[in-house]
Amino acid sequence: MSASLPVSNLIAAMPLPSLAISQSEQIIALNAAAQKLLGVPAKGGHFITVLRQPSVVEAVERCLKGTGPTTATYLTREGSNDTTYTVSVSLVENTGIALVTFQDITMVTAAGQMRRDFVANVSHELRTPLTAVMGFIETLQGPARNDAPARERFLGIMQAETERMNRLVGDLLSLSRVEADERVxxxxxxxxxxxxxxxxxxxxxxxxxxxxxxxxxxxxxxxxxxxxxxxxxxxxxxxxxxxxxxxxxxxxxxxxxxxxxxxxxxxxxxxxxxxxxxxxxxxxxxxxxxxxxxxxxxxxxxxxxxxxxxxxxxxxxxxxxxxxxxxxxxxxxxxxxxxxxxxxxxxxxxx
CATH class of the missing domain: 3.30.565.10 (Histidine kinase-like ATPase, C-terminal domain)
Structure with missing residues (x-):
């Protein structure tokens, strides 16, 4: 009891969902946030039956074997929302106990996905008019070189496409300025x-x-x-x-x-x-x-x-x-x- 009580008190005071795993691979302590996250009776159970996800189980096993601190990703679902956690596992010195903490990185992950989607959307929006303009330039340099009616028609389309690109760039710059001032x-x-x-x-x-x-x-x-x-x-x-x-x-x-x-x-x-x-x-x-x-x-x-x-x-x-x-x-x-x-x-x- 003298050994487990300080661990329990330490885990309870942790601001993040946290739990402690002994060398016998049992969960000896966890705080309320971890219990809510895991959603199953955990204390006293084998960590494999509680954590379940292979990457997290592997990270705990490596740490218990003395390979040093390890990390993994824990995926779960809260209501209708997918949630992503970074799991950090490290040994408490001179105890053989592995401390496992869960940090919610859902917003960071979502922001990264938003940036990737934004770049993909901008690329798509620019590629379409650029492809059209390049195609008309090639046509004007070749088959339509001496075709005055076709040249006028193509130049009109090229002007419309370049104006579209210019509006897009203008709106992107405007959005950037607005976001920069949003908190002022x-x-x-x-x-x-x-x-x-x-x-x-x-x-x-x-x-x-x-x-x-x-x-x-x-x-x-x-x-x-x-x-x-x-x-x-x-x-x-x-x-x-x-x-x-x-x-x-x-x-x-x-x-x-x-x-x-x-x-x-x-x-x-x-x-x-x-x-x-x-x-x-x-x-x-x-x-x-x-x-x-x-x-x-x-x-x-x-x-x-x-x-x-x-x-x-x-x-x-x-x-x-x-x-x-x-x-x-x-x-x-x-x-x-x-x-x-x-x-x-x-x-x-x-x-």
């Missing part, structure tokens, strides 16, 4: 009514070209809040431009702004800006993923109208910086409504 709260007071009105004016030529009419309801008086004017211009430009493009020709786009004494999302005063179109709408299964990078409901249509798949991701990060929210409401055949919620009282201290 804006402090400059700006008039959000003026920002929305300015956005509508700048997009009027695009709406006129598509025979789209704006139905606008904005307060007459300024509504001031702490914000980055350029970033909010980017938010509303993105949402209203999307409404024009995806709402379809000969339709209306409705833009409203309302100042409320209480917005439930903040439990405080705030501003609600709604941008609604009369388009085809979005199936409910797509709504939770709309702000993911490169996620498109209709990839072909999005590319046709110049979408990069990054616009709503940029909107999300800008609103995060402003402690705001983006809500999307849509039904197939009934159009879509994008609602921006912004608090009127920002935190005084930047993070």
């Amino acid at each position: 709260r804006p402090v400059t007071q700006v008039d959000i009514v003026g920002i929305v009105a300015s956005t509508i004016r700048s997009l009027t030529p695009l709406a006129t070209e598509a025979n789209v009419s704006f139905v606008v309801d904005l307060p007459e008086d300024p509504v001031m809040l702490a914000a980055d004017m350029d970033q909010l211009l980017q938010v509303f430009t993105n949402l209203i431009e999307n409404a024009i493009k995806y709402g379809g020709r000969d339709r209306n786009v409705y833009v409203t702004l309302e100042k409320r004494d209480r917005v439930n999302a903040f439990r405080a005063s705030g501003v609600v800006v709604s941008v609604r179109d009369e388009g085809l709408g979005i199936d409910q299964q797509h709504l939770p993923r709309l702000t993911e990078r490169f996620y498109r409901v209709d990839s072909h249509r999005s590319r046709e109208i110049g979408g990069t798949g990054l616009g709503l991701a940029i909107v999300k990060h800008i609103l995060n910086r402003h402690r705001g929210r983006l809500k999307v409401q849509s039904k197939l055949g009934e159009g879509s409504e994008f609602i921006v919620l912004l608090p009127l009282e920002q935190a005084r201290n930047s993070v």
